[in-house]
Amino acid sequence: MTWSSLEPVPATALGDVITERLRRMIIAGDVPAGAHLAEPRLAESFDVSRGPVRDALRRLESEGLVVVRRRKMFAAGLTTDDVVELYAIREAVETLALRLAHDRAADADWGEALDALATMRRAADAARYADYAHADLAFHTSFYALSGSRRLLDIWRQYEPTFAVLLEITNAEDVDLGPSLASHVAILETARAGRVDEAVVELQGHLLGARTRMVHALSRLDTGRAATPPDGEIPA
Amino acid sequence: MTWSSLEPVPATALGDVITERLRRMIIAGDVPAGAHLAEPRLAESFDVSRGPVRDALRRLESEGLVVVRRRKMFAAGLTTDDVVELYAIREAVETLALRLAHDRAADADWGEALDALATMRRAADAARYADYAHADLAFHTSFYALSGSRRLLDIWRQYEPTFAVLLEITNAEDVDLGPSLASHVAILETARAGRVDEAVVELQGHLLGARTRMVHALSRLDTGRAATPPDGEIPA
DNA sequence: TTACAGTCACCTGTTAACAGTTGACGCAAC
DNA sequence: GTTGCGTCAACTGTTAACAGGTGACTGTAA
Known part of the structure; x- marks a missing residue:
């Protein structure tokens, strides 16, 4: 048995996966800048519940790829x-x-x-x-x-x-x-x-x-x- | 009727309140640095459910006041x-x-x-x-x-x-x-x-x-x- | 045709509950 | 006394459901 990574436990939280996929979609422009990122829609689209999506949106907000306006999340895109x-x-x-x-x-x-x-x-x-x-x-x-x-x-x-x-x-x-x-x-x-x-x-x-x-x-x-x-x- | 704040809707999300209170506690040292911040315990202590606590911890993590080690949250404190x-x-x-x-x-x-x-x-x-x-x-x-x-x-x-x-x-x-x-x-x-x-x-x-x-x-x-x-x- | 009001669908904030995992404690065997 | 194992409690990740509120759409009246 060869364990390449010793630090992180099997850990692949679903929220992390969503974060990565959504981030790539926003940067690549698959999600148009200005699009409203509604939790239920994203949850269904990624086939998970709203929890991990919520985590992902919070994270991407701190990365500047998502902006919140009037309590709603929007894709920021990269110009x-x-x-x-x-x-x-x-x-x-x-x-x-x-x-x-x-x-x-x-x-x-x-x-x-x-x-x-x-x-x-x-x-x-x-x-x-x-x-x-x-x-x-x-x-x-x-x-x-x-x-x-x-x-x-x-x-x-x-x-x-x-x-x-x-x-x-x-x-x-x-x-x-x-x-x-x-x-x-x-x-x-x-x-x-x-x-x-x-x-x-x-x-x-x-x-x-x-x-x-x-x-x-x-x-x-x-x-x-x-x-x-x-x-x-x-x-x- | 006098409305002092026009921009923000009545909006005071519970997660924001928890964030502020917890932040103050950590900086003031009321929560000792290195303390394990378990969601259920905090939720009961603040008399809310785990959701807002989770939000607050995620936010404070991005502020550097909370560190995550092996999937657990710990107070970072301010030296x-x-x-x-x-x-x-x-x-x-x-x-x-x-x-x-x-x-x-x-x-x-x-x-x-x-x-x-x-x-x-x-x-x-x-x-x-x-x-x-x-x-x-x-x-x-x-x-x-x-x-x-x-x-x-x-x-x-x-x-x-x-x-x-x-x-x-x-x-x-x-x-x-x-x-x-x-x-x-x-x-x-x-x-x-x-x-x-x-x-x-x-x-x-x-x-x-x-x-x-x-x-x-x-x-x-x-x-x-x-x-x-x-x-x-x-x-x- | 336009203005207004009521309805309705959607979304966010929040909660409680379930599943898997981890770490600790205690007990038994050596 | 020490080591190993089994049990158990607690925590995180995740899900589904409920409540309040907002905006849009439609139908009606002027």
């Missing part, structure tokens, strides 16, 4: 403006995380970041985009983990699934992963060398590049998606 | 380290908010901030600490609102109640509100004059001062509160 906003916030918090991680670097170790980087290198060589994206996020997560700030990690985890789905969707594009990899190497090595201000600048440049690619990919993906269609119902 | 952490995060996001607000200042107006400032001045003159704290938070909220970033406002609203309770608790102290008021005036006037870099520096200095006072007040308040007592049950 290119939202992506710009997300990257601006990420720059602010990840910069802080990197600085804090650096401050604690004495007793902390960059092992996780190095592991992620190795995985990224292998994925890049094999052009395995999904694996690369996964390792990419793990790399950045390691900064938050190393920062020692639980709340900073919480904020990141709040938006990390959105970035994950975005990366996954936009990675249909045929991009050369080389520059991205080099950028990550530069950030980590500069930080490990103790030149944290320089590393922050590298990070900002990296995020700017990622944002630009993301915005282009997204606007190419759904040219017709408006900022806020008046209303709508979920397709099926 | 002085947490306060330092909170102010670090706040500096990062509020700085961004101030910059974004400044960028949009052409079509935006600082009316809300000015109103809050006027209220603060009156409260300071009358030494009404609670009113001052309230207006203080409204002042800062206006920056996030003016930033035009919904998610930035969301992050602030996530932690704003914690700051509110902290201010309320620590304001038992007899402090001169003059310097705080002057600090707020300086931030706003500098920003309105378009010298945003200078305003950011003012803001950072202001937050540092606030943090210092908060840490002192808190450590004076509960000298005996440890970082993580092993476990415990809620008192009553």
Whole structure:
């Protein structure tokens, strides 16, 4: 018997499943922005009761993918403006995380970041985009983990699934992963060398590049998606 | 008939009430950090069913006041380290908010901030600490609102109640509100004059001062509160 | 044709109950 | 005395049902 995951018990709460599926549907635009997300309808559509749906909506609300207006839940969707906003916030918090991680670097170790980087290198060589994206996020997560700030990690985890789905969707594009990899190497090595201000600048440049690619990919993906269609119902 | 609040319908969801009461109890230390927050026990204690309690726990989890470990909820409490952490995060996001607000200042107006400032001045003159704290938070909220970033406002609203309770608790102290008021005036006037870099520096200095006072007040308040007592049950 | 009123369907907030699981306590065997 | 096992209580995840309220639709009257 081989148990790959030791931490989480068999645990796959139904609410988590609904959260993930609904999140993907909203980001991908399967649920049009502005659509009213009524609990009974969603519950029937996912073939569960209202409880897990309620949990999912609460969670997605804290992720910013669902907004509540007059006690009703509506899909928020992701416009290119939202992506710009997300990257601006990420720059602010990840910069802080990197600085804090650096401050604690004495007793902390960059092992996780190095592991992620190795995985990224292998994925890049094999052009395995999904694996690369996964390792990419793990790399950045390691900064938050190393920062020692639980709340900073919480904020990141709040938006990390959105970035994950975005990366996954936009990675249909045929991009050369080389520059991205080099950028990550530069950030980590500069930080490990103790030149944290320089590393922050590298990070900002990296995020700017990622944002630009993301915005282009997204606007190419759904040219017709408006900022806020008046209303709508979920397709099926 | 006089209706003071026009926006929110009679709306006072039971879950919101539980959230507020539980939040206050955790921050004040009435619920010891590390205590297991079992739904049935809390539900009976608040004389409601598990539903609203569940909502409250989910909300407080996103605020960082409750942590989930092996599917169970535990009170996180607030140590002085947490306060330092909170102010670090706040500096990062509020700085961004101030910059974004400044960028949009052409079509935006600082009316809300000015109103809050006027209220603060009156409260300071009358030494009404609670009113001052309230207006203080409204002042800062206006920056996030003016930033035009919904998610930035969301992050602030996530932690704003914690700051509110902290201010309320620590304001038992007899402090001169003059310097705080002057600090707020300086931030706003500098920003309105378009010298945003200078305003950011003012803001950072202001937050540092606030943090210092908060840490002192808190450590004076509960000298005996440890970082993580092993476990415990809620008192009553 | 338009304005108003009544009806009706839907949705949210809330509650109680059921099922599976986990952790603890106690008892018995070695 | 210690170790292993069985029982049991408590908790989380989940579901179905009830109550109040809101908005839309329709029919009627001016």
